[in-house]
Amino acid sequence: xxxxxxxxxxxxxxxxxxxxxxxxxxxxxxxxxxxxxxxxxxxxxxxxxxxxxxxxxxxxxxxxxxxxxxxxxxxxxxxxxxxxxxxxxxxxxxxxxxxxxxxxxxxxxxxxxxxxxxxxxxxxxxxxxxxxxxxxxxxxxxxxxxxxxxxxxxxxxxxxxxxxxxxxxxxxxxxxxxxxxxxxxxxxxxxxxxxxxxxxxxxxxxxxxxxxxxxxxxxxxxxxxxxxxxxxxxxxxxxxxxxxxxxxxxxxxxxxxxxxxxxxxxxxxxxxxxxxxxxxxxxxxxxxxxxxxxxxxxxxxxxxxxxxxxxxxxxxxxxxxxxxxxxxxxxxxxxxxxxxxxxxxxxxxxxxxxxxxxxxxxxxxxxxxxxxxxxxxxxxxxxxxxxxxxxxxxxxxxxxxxxxxxxxxxxxxxxxxxxxxxxxxxxxxxxxxxxxxxxxxxxxxxxxxxxxxxxxxxxxxxxxxxxxxxxxxxxxxxxxxxxxxxxxxxxxxxxxxxxxxxxxxxxxxxxxxxxxxxxxxxxxxxxxxxxxxxxxxxxxxxxxxxxxxxxxxxxxxxxxxxxxxxxxxxxxxxxxxxxxxxxxxxxxxxxxxxxxxxxxxxxxxxxxxxxxxxxxxxxxxxxxxxxxxxxxxxxxxxxxxxxxxxxxxxxxxxxxxxxxxxxxxxxxxxxxxxxxxxxxx
Amino acid sequence: xxxxxxxxxxxxxxxxxxxxxxxxxxxxxxxxxxxxxxxxxxxxxxxxxxxxxxxxxxxxxxxxxxxxxxxxxxxxxxxxxxxxxxxxxxxxxxxxxxxxxxxxxxxxxxxxxxxxxxxxxxxxxxxxxxxxxxxxxxxxxxxxxxxxxxxxxxxxxxxxxxxxxxxxxxxxxxxxxxxxxxxxxxxxxxxxxxxxxxxxxxxxxxxxxxxxxxxxxxxxxxxxxxxxxxxx
Numbered sequence: 043x044x045x046x047x048x049x050x051x052x053x054x055x056x057x058x059x060x061x062x063x064x065x066x067x068x069x070x071x072x073x074x075x076x077x078x079x080x081x082x083x084x085x086x087x088x089x090x091x092x093x094x095x096x097x098x099x100x101x102x103x104x105x106x107x108x109x110x111x112x113x114x115x116x117x118x119x120x121x122x123x124x125x126x127x128x129x130x131x132x133x134x135x136x137x138x139x140x141x142x143x144x145x146x147x148x149x150x151x152x153x154x155x156x157x158x159x160x161x162x163x164x165x166x167x168x169x170x171x172x173x174x175x176x177x178x179x180x181x182x183x184x185x186x187x188x189x190x191x192x193x194x195x196x197x198x199x200x201x202x203x204x205x206x207x208x209x210x211x212x213x214x215x216x217x218x219x220x221x222x223x224x225x226x227x228x229x230x231x232x233x234x235x236x237x238x239x240x241x242x243x244x245x246x247x248x249x250x251x252x253x254x255x256x257x258x259x260x261x262x263x264x265x266x267x268x269x270x271x272x273x274x275x276x277x278x279x280x281x282x283x284x285x286x287x288x289x290x291x292x293x294x295x296x297x298x299x300x301x302x303x304x305x306x307x308x309x310x311x312x313x314x315x316x317x318x319x320x321x322x323x324x325x326x327x328x329x330x331x332x333x334x335x336x337x338x339x340x341x342x343x344x345x346x347x348x349x350x351x352x353x354x355x356x357x358x359x360x361x362x363x364x365x366x367x368x369x370x371x372x373x374x375x376x377x378x379x380x381x382x383x384x385x386x387x388x389x390x391x392x393x394x395x396x397x398x399x400x401x402x403x404x405x406x407x408x409x410x411x412x413x414x415x416x417x418x419x420x421x422x423x424x425x426x427x428x429x430x431x432x433x434x435x436x437x438x439x440x441x442x443x444x445x446x447x448x449x450x451x452x453x454x455x456x457x458x459x460x461x462x463x464x465x466x467x468x469x470x471x472x473x474x475x476x477x478x479x480x481x482x483x484x485x486x487x488x489x490x491x492x493x494x495x496x497x498x499x500x501x502x503x504x505x506x507x508x509x510x511x512x513x514x515x516x517x518x519x520x521x522x523x524x525x526x527x528x529x530x531x532x533x534x535x536x537x538x539x540x541x542x543x544x545x546x547x548x549x550x551x552x553x554x555x556x557x558x559x560x561x562x563x564x565x566x567x568x569x570x571x572x573x574x575x576x577x578x579x580x581x582x583x584x585x586x587x588x589x590x591x592x593x594x595x596x597x598x599x600x601x602x603x604x605x606x607x608x609x610x611x612x613x614x615x616x617x618x619x620x621x622x623x624x625x626x627x628x629x630x631x632x633x634x635x636x637x638x639x640x641x642x643x644x645x646x647x648x649x650x651x652x653x654x655x656x657x658x659x660x661x662x663x664x665x666x667x668x669x670x671x672x673x674x675x676x677x678x679x680x681x682x683x684x685x686x687x688x689x690x691x692x693x694x695x696x697x698x699x700x701x702x703x704x705x706x707x708x709x710x711x712x713x714x715x716x717x718x719x720x721x722x723x
Numbered sequence: 724x725x726x727x728x729x730x731x732x733x734x735x736x737x738x739x740x741x742x743x744x745x746x747x748x749x750x751x752x753x754x755x756x757x758x759x760x761x762x763x764x765x766x767x768x769x770x771x772x773x774x775x776x777x778x779x780x781x782x783x784x785x786x787x788x789x790x791x792x793x794x795x796x797x798x799x800x801x802x803x804x805x806x807x808x809x810x811x812x813x814x815x816x817x818x819x820x821x822x823x824x825x826x827x828x829x830x831x832x833x834x835x836x837x838x839x840x841x842x843x844x845x846x847x848x849x850x851x852x853x854x855x856x857x858x859x860x861x862x863x864x865x866x867x868x869x870x871x872x873x874x875x876x877x878x879x880x881x882x883x884x885x886x887x888x889x890x891x892x893x894x895x896x897x898x899x900x901x902x903x904x905x906x907x908x909x910x911x912x913x914x915x916x917x918x919x920x921x922x923x924x925x926x927x928x929x930x931x932x933x934x935x936x937x938x939x940x941x942x943x944x945x946x947x948x949x950x951x952x953x954x955x
Contacts (some may be wrong), residue, residue, distance in 0.1 A: 231927035561866070
C-alpha cells in the first residue's frame, strides 16, 4: 500500500511537470524519481526525513489535484506509452514480489545497501546518523532515501519493497526512452520492450542455467546504468532544447551523482554527449531564457556541471559536518585505500603520460585491454566487451542509414563519437581505480570487472536504442525514399526480435524475478530463525552481542547484522583472508582480534578463555550468540557456560541447546548464563 | 469485424483499437489452447502409463555422496557425505516417463540449503544447470518440484546443505502427482507477464508489420494507389 501511494505521488508529479514544462510525459517519471532522491537527500542531511516525507506527499498531492482540476478529461492525453509503462511495470513488479516476498542474499546487500535502507526506514534517520551496526556509512544516499520515500507510509522496513523501489527507478529511466514516440505507440512499445529486457540482458555474472538476480538485486549498479541511460534518453527525447530541459536534466544528473561515487563520472559523460550534440545539431534551436546559440549551450552545460558538483558537495559536507565521526570524503578509497580519489586521478593522468608507471598500473592496463576480448569476461548475454562494441556500432550504423534528415545523421555521428570518447574515458577511469585504489590481490583479477563496466554498456546501448526510436519517429511516409520508412519499421522489429530471442533463449528463466523459490533463501531463513530463537531466549535490542560463528567467511556475520539491526553486532570468529588471498581458518575464538597479524601470516594463534573474557570485557559485550561452533570450542570453553553447554554435542552440533547466553561477571570471572526472562532461564 | 476506418476520399486507416481487442483475444486463446493441450496430453500420458503416481523408496535410487542409514521408527534415513548429495532416479535410462509433480517429504537434522531437481530430456544425456527446477516448500514442510508436462529419462534430487553429515529422515518421496485440472489454467508470474504484456507486443508487431507491408505494396490497404495518383 505504501509503495502504491509512493507511485501515485510520482505519477502526480510527472503529470504536473509534463503540463507545466510542455515536455513529453514519458521523461517525467525519471525527473520525478530524481527530484524525490534529491529532495529526501537534502532533508536527510539535516536529519529531517519525516518533515521531508510529509512535505513531499503534501506537495505531490497538491500538484496531482491541481493538474486533474485544470485538465479534467484531457489528462488522458498525458498518458504516453512511457508513462503507462512506468506505472504498469511498477505495479506488476509490486504485485509479483508481494506474492513471493524474496529476501536479500548477496554480500553487499548486507554490508551496505540493505542494512543502510533498513536502518533509515526503521529509525527515520539517515543511516549516517542512525544508531545501527552498519559499518560502511559513507556511500551516497540516493537510492536509500528513495526507498525511504516509497516506504514512508509503511509500518516497518520490508525487504521486497526495497527491491520494488529500485525497480521503480529502472522503469522511470526506461520510460524516458520512448519520449520521441509518444505519438507512435506501436514503435514505442517495441523500444520499451527492449528496455525492460536490459537488466536481464546485462546480467553477466551468471552462467546459463544459474539463478537470475536481475530486478531482485539491491546493488546500486543496475540503477546507475538505468539512470545514466535515462539521462541520455531524456536529453534526446526532449522535443525542445529550452531552459526547462536544462533544469530537468540537471535534476537527473544530480541524482545520478548521488547514487554512487562513480555516478559522478557517468553524469559528466552525459554532459559531454549532450554538449557535443547541442553544438552539432541544435545550435539554432537551443534557448536558455534570453540566451541563444553558443551562449545558451555554455549556460546549460554550466548548469549541469553545477548540479553535479552541488550533489557531490552536499554529500561531502554531510560526511564532514553532519556525521558523529567526521569523514573526509577525499580520503576514502575502495577496499584497498591505498590512495585518495584526488591523488588517484593525478597519479593516473601522470601514468598515462608515462610518468611513474607502477607495475600494478602496467599489469592492470594490459588486463583491462585483454578483458575487452576475453571470452571469460562476458559483459552481457552476448559475450565480452568487443561484442557489445560491435552491436552498438551496428545499431548506430543502422540509425545513420535510416535517419531521414541530415540533422539526424549528424546527431548519430556526433553521438557515436562522443559516446565512444566517453567510453574510453570511463575505461581509463576504471584502470585508475584498479591501479591505485584496489589492493593488488583484487586488481590482479579485476574484481567485479563486469559489474563496474556494466553501467556504461547499458547506458550506451540505451542511447543507441533511443536514437533508433528517433529515426522511426522522424520517418514519415513519403513517395520519395519509400525504402526508408520500410527499413525503419523493419529495423525496429528486427532489433526487438533480436532482443527477445537473446533474452528468451540465453537468459535465465528457470529461477528469476518471476519464479522465486524459497529454497534460494535457505541461508537467510536459517539466520532469521536463529535471531528469532535468540530473541525468544532473551536477547534484548540494546545488547552488545558476540557472535560465535566459526568457519564463517563473514556472510553470517553481516546477515546477522542486517537481521538483528537494533542490537549491535560486535565481533565474531570466522575465517580471514590472508594477504595472499587464501582463506585461513582461525580455529580459535577471538584470535583475529588478539593478533590479526599472526593470522595473516598463517600462524596458529592460541586463544584461551582468559583472552576471550578480557576481550569481551573490553568491548562491553553483554550477550553471546552461538551460530556455529566446532569441537575445539566445545572442549576448551565449555566451562565458561553455566549449563556447560547442555544440549550441545562434543562435535559442536546442536541437539536442543541454547543459542543465546548472557555475559555475567563475578569479579574477573566471566560466565555465560541463560538470559533472564528468556526461554532458557 | 471491419479492421479499417473508412475516410472520405476513399482513404482508409487501420482500426487500431479493434486490432488491440483482437490482440488480447488472440493471446488469450493461445494461452487457453496451450493449457488445454498440456492438460489433454497429461491425460493421455496417464492412460499410456507414462504419467503414473509412484511412491519411491531409497532402494529405487542410485546415489552420489549419500550413505544409507538404518531405518528409525519405520522411516528410512540417509546421511550426506558432502554438501552436495544426489539421489538419481531412472527407469532404465532408455524409457521416458512424465514426473509430473515430484514431492520430497523429508526432515533434515540440520538446516538444508537449495533444493534442486535436475532432469534429462534425452536418453544418455548428462545433467546440466540448464535443466533443473527449484523446489517450493509446502506448509507441511515437504518440498514440491513442478515438472508438469515434461517428459524425462532421469531425475536427480539435490538436497544441498552447507556442510556434510546432514541426516535426512524420509517420510515419503512421490513422483507423477498430477495437478487438479483447474491448476493447469492458473497463471504464475511468468504467465501473468505473458498475459498482460504479450497483447501489447502482438498489437505493436502487427501495426508495424502492417504499415511495412502497406508501404511496400504501394499503400494498397490504406490508400488505393489509383486514388493517390488521381488526387494530384
